[in-house]
Amino acid sequence: MPIRVLPEAVALRIAAGEVITRPTDAVKELVENAVDAVLASRPQALTPHSGGRLLAPSPAERAPGARQWKRGAEGGLSALPARIDVEIRDGGLALIRVVDTGCGIPANEVALAFQRHATSKLATAEDLFAVRTLGFRGEALASIAAISQVALYTRAAGAELGALLELDAGRVVEQGPRAGPVGTSITVRNLFQNVPARLRFLRSAAGEAGQVVHLVGQYALSFPEIRFSLLNDGRLVFQSPGGGRLEDVLAKVYGAALVEKLLPVEGEAGRLKVVGYVAEPGTHRSTRSGISIFVNRRWVQSRALTYAVEEAYQPALPAGRHPVAALWLELPPSEVDVNVHPTKAEVRFADERGIYAAVRRTIRGVVLRAAPVPGVGAPLAPAVPSPPGPAVESSPAAQVPRQASFAGAAGASGAPAEPGAPAAREPGLPILHPLGQVHRTYVVAEGPDGVYFVDQHTAHERVRYEEIQAQRAGAGVASQVLLDPLVVDLTPRQWGLLGEGAPSLRALGFAFEPLGERSVLLRAVPAMLRLSDLARAFTDVVDALATEGPAAGVDAPSAVLACHSAVRAGDALSPEEIRELLGRLEGLDVWRYCPHGRPIVIRLDAAQLARDFRRV
Ligand code: ADP
Numbered sequence: 029m030p031i032r033v034l035p036e037a038v039a040l041r042i043a044a045g046e047v048i049t050r051p052t053d054a055v056k057e058l059v060e061n062a063v064d065a066v067l068a069s070r071p072q073a074l075t076p077h078s079g080g081r082l083l084a085p086s087p088a089e090r091a092p093g094a095r096q097w098k099r100g101a102e103g104g105l106s107a108l109p110a111r112i113d114v115e116i117r118d119g120g121l122a123l124i125r126v127v128d129t130g131c132g133i134p135a136n137e138v139a140l141a142f143q144r145h146a147t148s149k150l151a152t153a154e155d156l157f158a159v160r161t162l163g164f165r166g167e168a169l170a171s172i173a174a175i176s177q178v179a180l181y182t183r184a185a186g187a188e189l190g191a192l193l194e195l196d197a198g199r200v201v202e203q204g205p206r207a208g209p210v211g212t213s214i215t216v217r218n219l220f221q222n223v224p225a226r227l228r229f230l231r232s233a234a235g236e237a238g239q240v241v242h243l244v245g246q247y248a249l250s251f252p253e254i255r256f257s258l259l260n261d262g263r264l265v266f267q268s269p270g271g272g273r274l275e276d277v278l279a280k281v282y283g284a285a286l287v288e289k290l291l292p293v294e295g296e297a298g299r300l301k302v303v304g305y306v307a308e309p310g311t312h313r314s315t316r317s318g319i320s321i322f323v324n325r326r327w328v329q330s331r332a333l334t335y336a337v338e339e340a341y342q343p344a345l346p347a348g349r350h351p352v353a354a355l356w357l358e359l360p361p362s363e364v365d366v367n368v369h370p371t372k373a374e375v376r377f378a379d380e381r382g383i384y385a386a387v388r389r390t391i392r393g394v395v396l397r398a399a400p401v402p403g404v405g406a407p408l409a410p411a412v413p414s415p416p417g418p419a420v421e422s423s424p425a426a427q428v429p430r431q432a433s434f435a436g437a438a439g440a441s442g443a444p445a446e447p448g449a450p451a452a453r454e455p456g457l458p459i460l461h462p463l464g465q466v467h468r469t470y471v472v473a474e475g476p477d478g479v480y481f482v483d484q485h486t487a488h489e490r491v492r493y494e495e496i497q498a499q500r501a502g503a504g505v506a507s508q509v510l511l512d513p514l515v516v517d518l519t520p521r522q523w524g525l526l527g528e529g530a531p532s533l534r535a536l537g538f539a540f541e542p543l544g545e546r547s548v549l550l551r552a553v554p555a556m557l558r559l560s561d562l563a564r565a566f567t568d569v570v571d572a573l574a575t576e577g578p579a580a581g582v583d584a585p586s587a588v589l590a591c592h593s594a595v596r597a598g599d600a601l602s603p604e605e606i607r608e609l610l611g612r613l614e615g616l617d618v619w620r621y622c623p624h625g626r627p628i629v630i631r632l633d634a635a636q637l638a639r640d641f642r643r644v
């Protein structure tokens with residue numbers, strides 16, 4: 029086949045395939061046109077907003093010619109309510125209608141609007157680097173019209189009469205003056221009517237409608253001064269109040285319950301400004317749909333920025349869960365390339381890394397402060413002080429202070445003022461998510477504010493000790509009769525302690541009778557006792573009858589019994605056992621130290637980790 033230039037209609041349909049791949053894309057283009065039109069008619073238009081407040085335009089933006097797109101009688105229009113009403117039927121395939129109260133199109137330009145590369149928002153190539161409008165390519169109307177039936181009614185501000193234009197597959201079928209309000213109404217019917225292949229690949233109408241609901245919510249978030257509504261198959265499914273308060277729109281989009289969990293964020297880095305809201309780390313979703321990013325009020329999809337947001341939450345979020353965040357980035361238009369994606373969904377930054385870092389830093393500060401840290405404070409908790417001096421990641425020497433700091437931390441926390449004391453009620457251990465066991469000695473778990481190492485023996489010892497105290501206060505420690513009574517030989521000292529100590533030993537679940545000179549016949553032992561070395565357990569408890577408790581208020585025999593009843597270092601624990609152990613520990617008032625005063629929990633602080641890894 030010889031080379032030839034494609035007929036305009038074919039070229040248009042090819043172009044439309046890029047811009048409009050599904051009904052949601054058409055809705056997006058039409059809503060963007062409506063937003064541009066509404067903002068163009070209002071003097072405060074196109075200024076950044078911060079925490080729901082519209083900022084006054086900067087001097088640069090007030091300068092003549094700074095705003096790209098002005099038309100119509102600005103002053104006269106600003107009295108009109110700023111409204112955009114969207115309607116879809118059958119997921120947008122049967123009908124899409126977008127009605128705005130914007131500046132309208134002058135009657136003599138109506139047909140031009142549907143020509144390819146016809147735009148009123150750009151004049152020169154340089155303008156591409158100062159885009160302040162959502163649209164700028166002049167492709168959308170032409171593309172949509174090529175693959176559907178379009179009816180446009182519009183009246184420009186200041187015009188006596190409006191104009192009507194109807195097209196079918198891009199060909200004008202009806203045109204003329206019409207009376208009506210200032211603004212624009214565009215109705216698209218039978219989208220993809222002449223693109224059967226596209227129709228076949230579309231998802232369900234319900235799925236598409238869901239996308240449109242999401243989309244309209246996003247535009248409502250970025251333009252709280254505009255009142256949006258959405259009708260889906262005749263039902264009102266979304267409405268924002270307008271009026272400019274971001275908080276009001278947040279409640280509509282996320283629901284009032286979630287809004288209570290949102291924390292305001294604000295940050296600055298060079299010419300970049302970041303404002304927005306992020307949910308506290310306890311609130312998360314199974315998808316990334318709760319992350320919204322706007323650049324100069326343009327809703328964008330950015331993998332890298334989304335990743336920066338997610339990273340800012342680590343490790344406060346459970347694996348596989350995603351945060352909720354709405355962020356507005358403001359930066360000079362010259363530093364963002366908005367012309368890199370067919371549907372303008374993606375943008376490119378001049379200083380990508382700087383922007384990602386700023387976003388991460390801004391969110392991280394707020395999120396980490398918000399992470400709940402009940403009861404994990406000094407002296408035990410801040411387990412890992414920063415390595416002294418600047419550590420260089422790659423040098424082997426950097427390993428040394430790190431290890432030393434770990435050891436130092438354990439030592440420092442091992443000498444609390446009153447280790448074993450049943451201290452005054454302290455806040456409980458936070459709920460931990462077990463990750464596993466290391467060295468058959470420590471349970472590793474993720475908590476709200478870091479990684480927790482739990483000494484399985486001291487933890488279990490504390491659990492047992494509290495159990496023993498509770499049982500003694502009631503019917504006595506549960507006892508287990510031995511099928512084969514055990515002969516235990518005692519030292520003279522132990523033998524001497526038996527007389528006075530017998531009631532205590534019985535209360536602890538031991539049953540025995542003297543046998544000969546210095547021996548006893550052990551008939552029953554505490555039910556919780558490990559069955560491995562019963563004789564040793566008994567004699568150790570007897571020894572403890574004469575010793576002071578390891579700390580004020582600690583009962584020595586109970587502590588020894590607890591020790592002998594607890595799992596040991598070296599015991600492999602099943603996931604069930606780990607969960608059970610952590611669950612029991614979480615239920616205790618006293619959980620930092622075992623009865624002997626050894627630490628139970630050491631925490632690797634999340635913020636410290638981030639600093640050590642130079643993430644912040
Ligand atoms: P772009 O938005 O990139 O300029 P479009 O094809 O979407 O291109 O629209 C072409 C032109 O039609 C716009 O530049 C604008 O002048 C006009 N237009 C489209 N929709 C509206 C509207 N809702 N209100 C006012 N003018 C509009």
Ligand code: MG
Nearest residue numbers: 057061163168
């Ligand atoms: Mg447009």
